[in-house]
Amino acid sequence: MSLCVKLLNASVLMATAAATQYSLAADGNTPHEKAIERGRYLVKIAGCNDCHTPGYPDAGGNIPEKQWLTGSPLGWRGPWGTTYATNLRLYMQGVSEKQWLKTAHTTQYRPPMPWFALRDMSTQDLQAIYRFTRHLGPAGALAPAYVPPNQTPNGPFVAFPQPQK
Template sequence: MFKTALIIAAATISTGAIAQDAEVSVANGERISIIGGCHDCHSTNYAETGGKIDPATALKGNPVGYSGPWGTNYAVNLRLVVASKSEDEWVPYIKTLQAGPPMPWFNLHVFTEAESRSLYQYIKSLGDPGDPAPERVPPGQTPKTPYIVFAPPVMPQ
């Protein structure tokens, strides 16, 4: 019974069903940053503290890389990205963004305009942008920072 209800509910949800007139606010942006998983990678020590947001480091990127066949990618400093754009530039930016693994960039494409604007306002409210995250390391090169191997084992033929 429960599984059936869950499947039916999930099947009826579409991006068109999401309210387009949600309030644009810093508070909504903070909520979106949490449920959207932004802090999971872009805020150091977020997972280690059980989801506590440290305003001093929130969304400033992460020096721990994600390494795989693509090389090593780092969660960028979102405060710097926001500092380089106006709110009106941010909305189409995240609607069309494509990024390397493991960033689920395609999830950003379903944000409503209100969600995008709220996220922008929240990130902007965090203050000093800080420094950039480390640069991407190409395949075959060893990163100089800590990194997580983020690649599946060889699959059987």
């Protein structure tokens, strides 16, 4: 075989591999890019930013994407103790997509985290949130640690009514 034919074969092989890997959709976006776009949409409309992005509700959602999901220093205090919305930009770095799907479908977090929303979310939507958050990359610092019910948190917190004794 001449060198020219060999090179031609090699480039055909490479083109086939690329097409299989990315299988371009009609609009030119790869499935991975589509998942990222879907994740961006879900994080906005499913409320994740409301708690996991500092200042998001106060700013009417007008917070640059690079600050999204970096966790919040605002505590949520109730009979469960005081919880803080996790820095999901760091959290997602520590879990594989497979682990995330399993965890999201099975874990009950403390209030006010709507864990039941994650439980009921489709695998495809959870995947989209994961890919979008990973696409944003790690940023920010860890949110404050959980404080048990009998301790007063140091920073600002929202207090839920205590149950009647």
